[in-house]
Structure formats: structure tokens, C-alpha cells
Amino acid sequence: DTEVTQTPKHLVMGMTNKKSLKCEQHMGHRAMYWYKQKAKKPPELMFVYSYEKLSINESVPSRFSPECPNSSLLNLHLHALQPEDSALYLCASSQDAPVMNTEAFFGQGTRLTVV
Amino acid sequence: EDQVTQSPEALRLQEGESSSLNCSYTVSGLRGLFWYRQDPGKGPEFLFTLYSAGEEKEKERLKATLTKKESFLHITAPKPEDSATYLCAVQAWGGGNKLTFGTGTQLKVEL
Numbered sequence: 001d002t003e004v005t006q007t008p009k010h011l012v013m014g015m016t017n018k019k020s021l022k023c024e025q026h027m028g029h030r031a032m033y034w035y036k037q038k039a040k041k042p043p044e045l046m047f048v049y050s051y052e053k054l055s056i057n058e059s060v061p062s063r064f065s066p067e068c069p070n071s072s073l074l075n076l077h078l079h080a081l082q083p084e085d086s087a088l089y090l091c092a093s094s095q096d097a098p099v100m101n102t103e104a105f106f107g108q109g110t111r112l113t114v115v
Numbered sequence: 116e117d118q119v120t121q122s123p124e125a126l127r128l129q130e131g132e133s134s135s136l137n138c139s140y141t142v143s144g145l146r147g148l149f150w151y152r153q154d155p156g157k158g159p160e161f162l163f164t165l166y167s168a169g170e171e172k173e174k175e176r177l178k179a180t181l182t183k184k185e186s187f188l189h190i191t192a193p194k195p196e197d198s199a200t201y202l203c204a205v206q207a208w209g210g211g212n213k214l215t216f217g218t219g220t221q222l223k224v225e226l
Contacts, residue, residue: 006158033214042216042217042218043202043214044216045213045214048211048212048213056211056212096212100166101164102147103149103161104161104212104214106151106158106159106160107158108158109157109158111156
């Protein structure tokens with residue numbers, strides 16, 4: 001099973017709202033990721049968690065707040081977003097060092113629209 | 116800084132017309148090169164991992180190869196259901212699991 005489950009599939013939020021995106025995997029992966037993808041562009045890395053610790057933050061604005069409650073779950077808390085934050089948000093997971101096979105498996109994404 | 120360039124940006128093939136997609140990369144110590152397929156509005160679907168020059172992987176009509184500077188995704192006798200965007204990504208040693216993606220090749224296979 002190589003499934004990464006993201007909820008919700010679609011989200012519309014106002015600029016003053018607070019919402020959260022959720023991601024779950026049961027593959028025993030210890031690295032989890034958030035990516036942002038705009039139309040006709042490649043995925044752009046936001047955050048990486050390694051063994052439940054934040055290991056990479058790609059200078060993401062503080063209105064995006066990641067959380068990794070345990071090794072299977074990853075959340076992205078959203079607050080005071082701007083319309084330009086509208087995008088497909090992708091969660092991914094992979095095995096972590098020292099394992100060689102570190103291919104990332106992606107969820108189906110959350111389509112976020114900020115109005 | 117790691118860089119990945121994919122060509123062509125878009126490719127239109129007739130069903131059964133074989134072709135190749137290119138992924139050129141610059142990375143400080145390649146840990147792995149990955150190919151993904153992405154359908155519109157969906158997450159990328161993992162296809163292959165290549166680790167060292169000379170390595171090849173196959174799956175149905177797809178075959179991925181790797182040299183020290185580039186990777187090719189060969190599509191043999193494509194079908195309309197192979198239409199998608201194909202993404203190449205690299206991961207470097209010491210990069211903390213970060214994937215650097217190319218901009219993708221949008222493939223359309225017509226009857």
C-alpha cells in the first residue's frame with residue numbers, strides 16, 4: 001500500500017479564516033513533506049519533517065504553520081492567507097536515512113481557493 | 116544549487132509513435148533521480164528511481180535510463196492513456212530529503 005490520504009480534497013476560505021489541511025500515511029515512512037503547486041508549474045517544496053522534527057522550511061511565510069503530531073500524521077495550519085496562496089497543496093511521504101529507497105509518494109492534494 | 120531541466124515542454128504523439136523525454140540535471144552528489152507522472156488536478160504518481168549512471172528501469176511501455184548528466188524516459192508505442200505531465204526530480208546527498216523538480220513535459224497521445 002503506497003497511499004497518502006489528504007483531507008479535504010477542496011477548500012474555499014476567506015482571508016480572515018483559520019483552517020487546517022490534514023495528511024495521513026501508514027507506510028511507516030519517517031519523512032513527510034508539504035508541497036505547493038500552481039497551475040502548469042512543478043511542485044514547490046514548503047516543509048520537510050524527518051522523524052517528526054521539522055528539518056527544512058523553505059522560507060515559507062508564517063501564515064502557513066506545519067505540525068507533525070506523530071509519525072503517521074502531518075497537518076498544515078492556515079491563517080490570514082492571501083488570494084495568491086490559492087494552489088494545489090500536496091503532502092508526500094518517504095523513507096528516511098539511512099535507507100537507500102527514498103522515493104516520495106504523494107497524496108491527491110487539497111485544492112485551496114482563498115477568496 | 117541543484118538544477119533540473121526537462122525537454123520538450125510539450126509533446127504531441129500519434130498512438131504507437133515512440134519517443135523520448137529528456138531530463139538534464141546538475142546536482143552536488145546524486146542520491147537519486149525520480150520520474151513521476153501527473154494527471155491534471157491530481158498528485159504526482161511515482162514511476163521510477165534511478166541511482167547510478169548506466170541504470171535502467173522498465174514498466175509497461177516506459178523505460179527510464181540514467182547517465183551522469185541526464186535521464187531519458189522512453190515511451191514505446193504510446194496509448195492515449197499515457198497522456199499526462201511527466202516530472203523529473205533529483206535528490207542530493209546532504210540535501211535533507213529535498214526533491215528538486217523540473218518543469219515537466221506535457222505529453223498528449225492522440226488516436
